[in-house]
Amino acid sequence: MLRGSSTEATTPDRVAAGAPETGRPRLLIVDDDPGPRDSLKIIFKDDYEVLTAANGEEALDLLKRQPIHAAILDIRMTGMSGIDLLGRIKTQDPDVSVIMLTAFETLETARQALRLGACDYLTKPFDLLTMRAAVAKAVERNRCARQFRTNETVLREIQSQLQEYQVREEMARKQGEIYSMVLHDINNPLTVISGLAVMANERLRRLQLPYTQDLSSVREDLAQIEQQVFKCLEVSRRYLGFARRRPGEAPHVNVNRVLEDLRTLMRPNPALEGHELRVELPPMELFARMNGTDLIQVLLNLVINALQATDQPHQVCVRARLLQQPVEAARMQSTTHAHFANRVSFVNEPPLVEIQVEDNGPGIATVPVGRIFEAYYTTKKAGTGTGLGLTIVQHLLEQANGGLRVETRPGLGTTFTLWISAQ
Numbered sequence: 001m002l003r004g005s006s007t008e009a010t011t012p013d014r015v016a017a018g019a020p021e022t023g024r025p026r027l028l029i030v031d032d033d034p035g036p037r038d039s040l041k042i043i044f045k046d047d048y049e050v051l052t053a054a055n056g057e058e059a060l061d062l063l064k065r066q067p068i069h070a071a072i073l074d075i076r077m078t079g080m081s082g083i084d085l086l087g088r089i090k091t092q093d094p095d096v097s098v099i100m101l102t103a104f105e106t107l108e109t110a111r112q113a114l115r116l117g118a119c120d121y122l123t124k125p126f127d128l129l130t131m132r133a134a135v136a137k138a139v140e141r142n143r144c145a146r147q148f149r150t151n152e153t154v155l156r157e158i159q160s161q162l163q164e165y166q167v168r169e170e171m172a173r174k175q176g177e178i179y180s181m182v183l184h185d186i187n188n189p190l191t192v193i194s195g196l197a198v199m200a201n202e203r204l205r206r207l208q209l210p211y212t213q214d215l216s217s218v219r220e221d222l223a224q225i226e227q228q229v230f231k232c233l234e235v236s237r238r239y240l241g242f243a244r245r246r247p248g249e250a251p252h253v254n255v256n257r258v259l260e261d262l263r264t265l266m267r268p269n270p271a272l273e274g275h276e277l278r279v280e281l282p283p284m285e286l287f288a289r290m291n292g293t294d295l296i297q298v299l300l301n302l303v304i305n306a307l308q309a310t311d312q313p314h315q316v317c318v319r320a321r322l323l324q325q326p327v328e329a330a331r332m333q334s335t336t337h338a339h340f341a342n343r344v345s346f347v348n349e350p351p352l353v354e355i356q357v358e359d360n361g362p363g364i365a366t367v368p369v370g371r372i373f374e375a376y377y378t379t380k381k382a383g384t385g386t387g388l389g390l391t392i393v394q395h396l397l398e399q400a401n402g403g404l405r406v407e408t409r410p411g412l413g414t415t416f417t418l419w420i421s422a423q
Helices: 006-010 034-044 056-065 082-092 107-115 128-206 212-244 255-266 292-307 369-373 389-399
Strands: 026-030 049-053 070-074 097-102 120-123 276-280 315-323 338-340 352-359 403-409 413-421
Touching (some): 049 056, 056 082, 082 107, 097 107, 107 120, 292 315, 292 352, 292 413, 338 369, 369 389, 369 403, 389 403
Parallel strands (some): 026 049, 097 120
Antiparallel strands (some): 315 352, 352 413, 403 413
16 A cells, blocks of 8 residues: 555644534545545545544544544554554544445454444445445434434433432422421420410419419419420421521531430331330530531431331431541442442541431341432332432432441341531
């Protein structure tokens, strides 16, 4: 073969980087022999935007600068062979449709080219009609591939938006459940208030001075009423305060108080029936940089999941502590039975509040265990879960730049550990 000069890369048919699309498909011809290269350019210049290259390096440089729809590669070239260039092109842009051209056809070379993704394999001298048909087919194949990828991207975006909508809808439903439980919690002291108020009014109606004992009883009843009213106000103001916090305001929450609320809110929950919930308060007050309603929602999800792990009686324990050092790298690794969910968003800077939800149930049979954080994935019986609970937990902790790890021991139980920046 005659060898072409590498200076051809500067000829006028080159398209500068960032040049606007012409609307015509772009065809790349790579051959170190100027004869076939120029002949092909003349044949296709009226139908395609034709770029030419005398070697593989020039071809890859052109591919970096603008999209190529189809390419014709000579197999035997000085330096990088056509087969090697084919592999590089497919790595850089798998949608480029490539036609291999050679004067030395062998079965093995043809197989290798097709294995690497070539869409056609022609020999020199080529038939003009066959070459035109092959290029037209290659361009159409590229158009279909790009359209497929565009549709696939749009579909993924739609699925992502739908999943985000469903997650937010589930989060809103969960928050509604939280406030329902708060109202339930408030209802108990209100019932006491109502009864004591009736008794106090009855005693005052019958009161005849100087019955100081009756007066003492009335004062005691009124003191209990005041105490119960204060409890109602404290619970309602606390959670309304979380909801009303301004977007730019740094969130923070008293972890001890949230754990106390968790114990109170879980007391009437049907998931607790037949099981035991232990909430261990830390010896000192801990404050975390997280919205209080989000934290109580995370803990309620994890605790209810742990209680529903099995119908057999078992125990769930919730505990918290302060860490003065970062989480060890080993605990941030994922294995078959352990998974760290928020590695990218987690701010691993002490001090950190560590909260664990541990159960002694049967463990999680899913392998790898990280699959439990996938949206709609559930191990519960049909109709008992949406498959979004742990997705919401992960989402809320990501918003707080918190870490989340699950470790399961088949037959022994599961531990969820979350880390949040301490206030």
